[in-house]
Amino acid sequence: MSIYVIFTGGTIGSSNNDNVINTDSSIQEYFISIYKEKYLCEHNFKCMNPYTILSENLGAHHLRLLINAIKEVLSNKDVEGIIVNHGTDTLQYTSAILSYVFSAINIPILLVSSNYVLSDLRSNGLINFHFAIKFIEQFNFGGVFVSYKNENDIPYIHFGTRLSAPLLFSADISSVNDSWFARFEKDVLKYNDAYNYFTAQNHLFDFNDDINLYKLSDGEILWIRPYPEMSYTCPSDNTKAVLHESFHSGSIAVNDDMRRFANECCKKNIPIYITGLEKNEAVYDNVNEYKKLGFVPVYGYSPIALYCKIWLSICNDLDISEVVKKLVAFDMI
Structure with missing residues (x-):
């Protein structure tokens, strides 16, 4: 199985030096190495690194780089899944943007983050990455999702458009109205029966569309x-x-x-x-x-997803009122 891993920084791509956390260029090779060693993984990982930031510094420029990196990956016929290692602070925004841009995709894209740096024993980064891989192995359809295990909980797979806003003083991830897509019970993928993945969806963009995304002027x-x-x-x-x-x-x-x-x-x-x-x-x-x-x-709607949907609409001259009405990437419960 050929899985592409896109590194973008964040806590999952950082180290702690003298109690100061910052991105670390050596993490990429280290991450793959310790994952393969811990989980005895034999998958073929191909890595990319379009940018490296702490995710609180995320802007339109970074999102464009990420979108273009994913498009480059999708041009390879061997790709069976994509994992984006990302910071937790703006995970909700990136997952929503990617969900809307790649809603018509036929392979899974998983965003993965970590509550602590990898050297911290409390870190869930490798676990979240592992269950992203398990999801790719067991899920035969496309879409953008988030793989995350909260503290004292089991691993969940969330729709990229349904994440709640970050909680103060917590790295936990949740979906609005508890509308998660699936979860793992002893490595077996169990779907949430309350939500039908096969509901017909609309798409805002086709794969070959040039996606515009820029910093909005004040108050747009x-x-x-x-x-x-x-x-x-x-x-x-x-x-x-x-x-x-x-x-x-x-x-x-x-x-x-x-x-x-x-x-x-x-x-x-x-x-x-x-x-x-x-x-x-x-x-x-x-x-x-x-x-x-x-x-x-x-x-x-998740307010963050709605913001991202309107942002994309403005940047690409789409009719906001029409776009908001459309069910895209499972964004409406």
């Missing part, structure tokens, strides 16, 4: 998180869309300041997408209030 996507006594900033003439998160129940405060903001968006034809609502559940009265003001509920 206005991302708002609610908190008590918050003040709304008026959208600029440059704003293309508003991504508004809600409290866990899908509600937010409806007051004069919010009404003024909604009216400004309406005048400028700026859509306001609000996350956090579940279909077929009772809603609080404020939900009906903000719907009247033009807020568009988007059901079952």
Whole structure:
């Protein structure tokens, strides 16, 4: 089996020197060596390294390099799976971007990260890598996924578009509404019966499309998180869309300041997408209030995935309102 491994840095590609963690160019060879030794692996790994960063420094430039590296790998007929070693801080963003760009792929792409550097006995990097390989061995379809084992848990495979935001003071990974794709029980892949992988999907891009991705100018996507006594900033003439998160129940405060903001968006034809609502559940009265003001509920989305979907739409001149409605890469629960 021919598996390509793309190294990008992150904790999984770093070392700890005098209690300071930074990327380490020697990790790539060391990683493959200790993995093969520990798991008696005989697979043929082919390695690439388009860039090396701590993932908190991720930008559009790095994502373009990664997309192009994956396209280069896919031009090889022998490839049966791709593993991207990535930092945990921005794992959710990269997994979502890759999911949308490569939604039509016919082999699995797995993102793998680590909670601690490899020399730390608490590190789960090799375990996450191992179960990415196990997934490639047992899964005969395409898509972008994340392989991760939380502390005191079993290994899970997550859809690349369904990851929740990072938790403070924790390296654990979870899917929104517990919508993981599969998990391993004693090395055997078990699918989540609640979700049908074979649901028909739309695609934003074809393999041969040139993907544009660049740093957006200030305010093109206005991302708002609610908190008590918050003040709304008026959208600029440059704003293309508003991504508004809600409290866990899908509600937010409806007051004069919010009404003024909604009216400004309406005048400028700026859509306001609000996350956090579940279909077929009772809603609080404020939900009906903000719907009247033009807020568009988007059901079952990870806010990070929605941000990435809108970002790609802006950069590639796609109709945002049409793209948001489409089920792509299993992004809507």
